[in-house]
Amino acid sequence: MTSSSKSIVSFLSSCSWLSDREWISKVRVNTQAVLRRAQHIQGQKIPNKQWQTAWLLKAVTCIDLTTLSGDDTPSNVHRLCLKAIQPIRYDQLEKMDMHNKGITTAAVCVYPSRVADAVKSLKAANSNLPVASVATGFPAGQVPLETRLQEVRMAVADGATEIDIVINRTLALTGQWEAMYDEICQFREACGAAHMKTILAVGELGTFTNVYKASIVAMMAGSDFIKTSTGKEAVNATYPVAIVMARAIREYFLCTGHKVGFKPAGGIRTAQESLVWLTLIKEELGNEWLCPHLFRLGASSLLADIERQIYHYVTGQYAAFHELPMA
Numbered sequence: 284m285t286s287s288s289k290s291i292v293s294f295l296s297s298c299s300w301l302s303d304r305e306w307i308s309k310v311r312v313n314t315q316a317v318l319r320r321a322q323h324i325q326g327q328k329i330p331n332k333q334w335q336t337a338w339l340l341k342a343v344t345c346i347d348l349t350t351l352s353g354d355d356t357p358s359n360v361h362r363l364c365l366k367a368i369q370p371i372r373y374d375q376l377e378k379m380d381m382h383n384k385g386i387t388t389a390a391v392c393v394y395p396s397r398v399a400d401a402v403k404s405l406k407a408a409n410s411n412l413p414v415a416s417v418a419t420g421f422p423a424g425q426v427p428l429e430t431r432l433q434e435v436r437m438a439v440a441d442g443a444t445e446i447d448i449v450i451n452r453t454l455a456l457t458g459q460w461e462a463m464y465d466e467i468c469q470f471r472e473a474c475g476a477a478h479m480k481t482i483l484a485v486g487e488l489g490t491f492t493n494v495y496k497a498s499i500v501a502m503m504a505g506s507d508f509i510k511t512s513t514g515k516e517a518v519n520a521t522y523p524v525a526i527v528m529a530r531a532i533r534e535y536f537l538c539t540g541h542k543v544g545f546k547p548a549g550g551i552r553t554a555q556e557s558l559v560w561l562t563l564i565k566e567e568l569g570n571e572w573l574c575p576h577l578f579r580l581g582a583s584s585l586l587a588d589i590e591r592q593i594y595h596y597v598t599g600q601y602a603a604f605h606e607l608p609m610a
């Protein structure tokens with residue numbers, strides 16, 4: 284973990300004597316410092332080919348392989364599950380001597396109505412890969428609280444062990460942080476033993492300060508992860524916003540000793556971007572966060588490009604479409 288730019292977020296960090304409400308109200312984010320830091324991270328040198336491939340395999344193991352479409356069916360969810368179990372072709376892994384390392388994606392992520400399909404497919408394939416379900420009126424969250432809670436309970440009952448909830452942006456934008464905290468606490472309870480990832484929908488929060496506040500509130504309410512976006516907002520995962528969220532995670536850890544995970548999601552499509560995300564996490568939170576337990580990449584099409592790059596590394600040429608059929 285680097286110790287750069289304390290100035291990015293200013294507030295009194297000795298939170299032992301600050302009440303939670305004061306902690307939230309005193310937050311100010313220095314936009315210019317955040318943007319500079321993001322630029323610096325994007326400008327970092329990418330590791331050489333061999334290390335790059337190792338990093339790409341690491342990225343694969345952190346992917347929540349996602350399908351969130353209106354036309355999802357049991358059959359495309361089934362294909363997604365098979366892809367999650369074997370994300371890189373066996374012969375390619377063999378050439379890198381990685382075939383025995385159990386490389387899978389971190390989870391599959393689907394709509395609540397498709398959880399049972401995913402659980403069934405994974406069970407039939409003898410896999411214990413987690414099924415994550417979006418919930419709470421994803422993506423907008425504009426449905427009554429009881430309906431949102433019901434949705435969480437239904438997804439858990441169908442076998443989801445990870446629930447990606449969306450926050451109530453209306454509460455965030457009107458500064459009702461306590462009400463937002465109360466709602467998230469209720470989602471936490473409805474999740475039971477399932478891991479809860481809290482989607483901030485950063486593209487709709489207006490300011491970095493709101494992003495930081497929402498991050499802290501979400502963590503206080505018991506989130507296991509905070510996640511940038513649904514993938515459905517006009518602006519989704521960006522590096523500056525990730526820096527703000529990572530700083531909140533870091534501060535929360537320093538104050539409570541509790542490690543909360545981070546999940547950028549939405550619009551992450553290229554292998555190159557996945558390397559920048561890994562670099563950002565390494566720089567901002569340290570190596571300890573570089574594992575599926577604390578870092579996920581939420582993405583529907585990223586794996587295809589990573590697979591292409593790995594194929595190129597192994598064979599020296601780019602794959603024809605039919606050579607990576609499930610990508």
Ligand SMILES: O=C[C@H](O)COP(=O)(O)O
Binds near residue numbers: 515550582583
């Ligand atoms: O939670 C995951 C996102 O919905 C995925 O977004 P994407 O389709 O832009 O990769």
